[in-house]
Amino acid sequence: IASRLTSSLRSNDTVARLGGDEFVVLLDIGVDEKSASCIADKIIKEIQKPVNLNDTIVSVGASIGISLYPNNGDSSDKLLKSADLAMYSAKNEGRDNYKFYTPQMNIEATARLEKESNIKIAHNNNEFINHYQPIVDGRHKCAVGVELLMRWDSPHGLISPFQFIPIAEEIGLIIQMTEAALVRGLTDLKQWQKTHPDFYLSINISPKHFMQDNLVEFIQSQLSLFDISSDTLRVEVTESMLISDPKKAINIMCELSKTGVKIALDDFGTGFSSLSYLKQLPLDIIKIDRSFVMGINESKADEAIIDATLVLAQSLNMACIAEGIETKEQHDYLIDRGCHLIQGYYYSKPVSAQFILNNEPANVA
Numbered sequence: 001i002a003s004r005l006t007s008s009l010r011s012n013d014t015v016a017r018l019g020g021d022e023f024v025v026l027l028d029i030g031v032d033e034k035s036a037s038c039i040a041d042k043i044i045k046e047i048q049k050p051v052n053l054n055d056t057i058v059s060v061g062a063s064i065g066i067s068l069y070p071n072n073g074d075s076s077d078k079l080l081k082s083a084d085l086a087m088y089s090a091k092n093e094g095r096d097n098y099k100f101y102t103p104q105m106n107i108e109a110t111a112r113l114e115k116e117s118n119i120k121i122a123h124n125n126n127e128f129i130n131h132y133q134p135i136v137d138g139r140h141k142c143a144v145g146v147e148l149l150m151r152w153d154s155p156h157g158l159i160s161p162f163q164f165i166p167i168a169e170e171i172g173l174i175i176q177m178t179e180a181a182l183v184r185g186l187t188d189l190k191q192w193q194k195t196h197p198d199f200y201l202s203i204n205i206s207p208k209h210f211m212q213d214n215l216v217e218f219i220q221s222q223l224s225l226f227d228i229s230s231d232t233l234r235v236e237v238t239e240s241m242l243i244s245d246p247k248k249a250i251n252i253m254c255e256l257s258k259t260g261v262k263i264a265l266d267d268f269g270t271g272f273s274s275l276s277y278l279k280q281l282p283l284d285i286i287k288i289d290r291s292f293v294m295g296i297n298e299s300k301a302d303e304a305i306i307d308a309t310l311v312l313a314q315s316l317n318m319a320c321i322a323e324g325i326e327t328k329e330q331h332d333y334l335i336d337r338g339c340h341l342i343q344g345y346y347y348s349k350p351v352s353a354q355f356i357l358n359n360e361p362a363n364v365a
């Protein structure tokens with residue numbers, strides 16, 4: 001890469017490797033936006049060319065951030081920092097891209113840092129709490145378990161997981177947050193099981209957390225600490241955990257499955273839904289995504305996907321839970337087709353642990 005970079009520049013330009021996969025190019029004075037763009041294009045094309053590594057052809061892409069002297073910084077530090085922010089912005093928009101630094105990037109980076117730090121503080125202050133959405137057996141109208149859904153109980157009110165889970169995943173804090181949520185969840189489950197011993201708890205595990213070596217150990221140790229039967233805990237994972245290292249993910253799933261914990265595939269049909277993987281996974285449950293449920297009575301395609309998923313699950317010996325049921329029509333459509341495990345506002349929104357206790361776990365919906 002270094003020689004490709006030097007060969008695409010002039011002799012008085014400077015090329016350096018900052019470390020890892022980061023290179024810096026310093027172009028000689030008198031470069032305007034237009035010529036910088038041309039050079040960035042040229043570098044991207046050069047780097048895109050395949051590389052032969054011991055007869056294996058590999059290809060890489062480049063993301064380039066550009067800062068201009070003196071507008072984007074009057075020192076090497078400032079210019080590098082501006083170029084770095086622009087590089088991240090280019091990266092976010094996909095491979096083989098370049099971006100010029102804009103002051104907006106600085107504002108966004110600062111806001112982002114502030115968000116990260118607020119999430120860390122909130123975690124230390126125990127501001128993340130568990131809500132639970134009942135999973136209902138539609139035939140008998142009784143709740144058989146709940147899904148744990150995290151909330152941020154902030155001084156400004158409850159904050160949705162969409163506002164903090166993606167950032168917590170990126171900074172790795174999701175692992176500690178989920179461990180704490182599981183401990184709270186098992187504490188609540190213990191209470192509920194006093195009257196309903198088969199009542200179960202389903203917890204969402206992020207791909208990053210799932211790939212951690214000690215996940216299965218942690219779950220097992222907590223189950224024995226609380227003396228809770230492993231088959232009353234369910235773990236919800238999404239297909240995206242298979243992307244980085246499918247073999248490892250499958251191994252962890254098998255290990256987890258051996259402990260007796262049940263595994264559910266969340267948001268089925270929204271990811272890459274590789275059917276060849278599906279048969280290799282020790283899955284107990286497939287969750288039919290709300291985006292298909294919304295199409296019941298509206299879209300023949302959505303109905304066909306639901307019908308096919310139900311047949312698929314049945315032949316693979318897996319149960320189905322339909323998510324996001326809001327109307328009686330959606331409910332009855334699913335019950336008619338043998339999908340009797342229902343989750344959605346039709347029965348109940350996610351509620352607090354206390355609410356479940358006060359209303360008797362099975363009658364909560």
Ligand code: C2E
Pocket residue numbers: 133148149150160161162165174178181204205206266267323324325326343344345346350
């Ligand atoms: P999810 O796992 O697919 O959870 C289902 C989401 O659908 C929940 O949103 C739930 O409140 C919502 N929902 C359920 N029934 C209905 C319905 O009838 N209508 C509508 N419109 N929505 C319904 P929520 O609680 O906002 O969570 C959003 C996502 O955040 C979750 O999607 C999950 O991916 C993530 N999440 C929440 N808690 C956790 C957690 O503890 N750990 C991890 N890793 N992710 C979590």
Ligand code: CA
Pocket residue numbers: 147204236266
């Ligand atoms: Ca889920």
Ligand code: CA
Pocket residue numbers: 266267287289323
């Ligand atoms: Ca889901």
